[in-house]
Amino acid sequence: MLKIVEKSKIWFSISIIIVLAGLFFMFTNGLNFGIDFKGGTVVKIDFQKEMSQEESAEIDNIISKYCDVDDTEKRIMNKTELELSFKQGVIEKESIGKLHKEIKEKFQLKDDYVLSERNIGATVSKELTKTAWIAVVAATIAMLIYITFRFEITFGVAAIIALLHDILITLSVYAIFDVKINTPFIVAMLTILGYSINDTIVVFDRVRENKNKNRKLPLNELANSSIRQTISRSINTSISTLMTIVCLFILVPAIREFTLPLIVGVLSGSYSSIFIASPVWVMINKRLKKAYK
Missing domain, CATH: 1.20.1640.10 (Multidrug efflux transporter AcrB transmembrane domain)
Structure with missing residues (x-):
């Protein structure tokens, strides 16, 4: 029983x-x-093709030029959309623009490669x-x-x-x-x-x-x-x-x-x-x- x-x-x-x-x-x-509670920036990029492991590693190398890779969240959505999340204070706002432009040039993306960029303030x-x-x-x-x-x-x-x-x-x-x-x-x-x-x-x-x-x-x-x-x-x-x-x-x-x-x-x-x-x-x-x- x-x-x-x-x-x-x-x-x-x-x-x-x-x-x-x-x-x-x-x-x-x-x-x-995450940044929803800590504040920060989320950038969605249209990668326009499925990302290989080598390309993912190259993106990590680009990110490391501007901030610590461990402080950045990288996700692949719908196989071709790259989402990068940066907590507040991890990277300068100007550097975010330089970062995704470098990704565009490296992988020869189209001009409308940025799908969205969302900023969440501390307040x-x-x-x-x-x-x-x-x-x-x-x-x-x-x-x-x-x-x-x-x-x-x-x-x-x-x-x-x-x-x-x-x-x-x-x-x-x-x-x-x-x-x-x-x-x-x-x-x-x-x-x-x-x-x-x-x-x-x-x-x-x-x-x-x-x-x-x-x-x-x-x-x-x-x-x-x-x-x-x-x-x-x-x-x-x-x-x-x-x-x-x-x-x-x-x-x-x-x-x-x-x-x-x-x-x-x-x-x-x-x-x-x-x-x-x-x-x-x-x-x-x-x-x-x-x-x-």
Whole structure:
């Protein structure tokens, strides 16, 4: 018989280890914020043909004349579009023009080779960071109110703890592997919150249903029984969702900044809805019972 709640220390320990590792990297190296949050310049160049490895190396050599290659993000989009991203302070504005002109001359590109050039100032990036946090906090509060209204406050608190778990796990993975964070990450985080809360509500709905049927059933057995009845649905939904997102991640490189956090978030959300939310709900209710005795 599957006993999730009784082994909650194991599930909590796994999450705590990942989060602590993430916090260590956050405090030592910091999160790798992209130009959407730090400010900078993005230049898109029509390379007009598929780029070979030798040509990519030549572009790196050109970039090294003006700034450190490691401080520049280079991406190939739609096979023929070259995107160069420079964080604020890495390169002078005048040098950016000289750089892409040298690329034009080196590879004999047409006059309309620059598709776009976007500058993001420090003020805009700070405002974006502030707005992103407000969006995440507002979404979390709204979910707490909804779950409290639909169920009860203990379900709401447990669900929010599970959501915070998903946010921390995703941030930890990004910190550990030094993955760049840009605007699509925030969109993905809000999507993850919605996916995770939906999965958690399915379990809690079954908990409430079983509780109404048998109010004398111990909390541990109530939670375990509800998880057993919904676990196959949660796993099957997660697998089908992951298959789609992984295919997008592999086949559509242009949206990897969006699909990568979704992959991490779906895995974390599925884990938290089964191994975190229900055990936390049991712990809260047990403590409340002791407090009111």
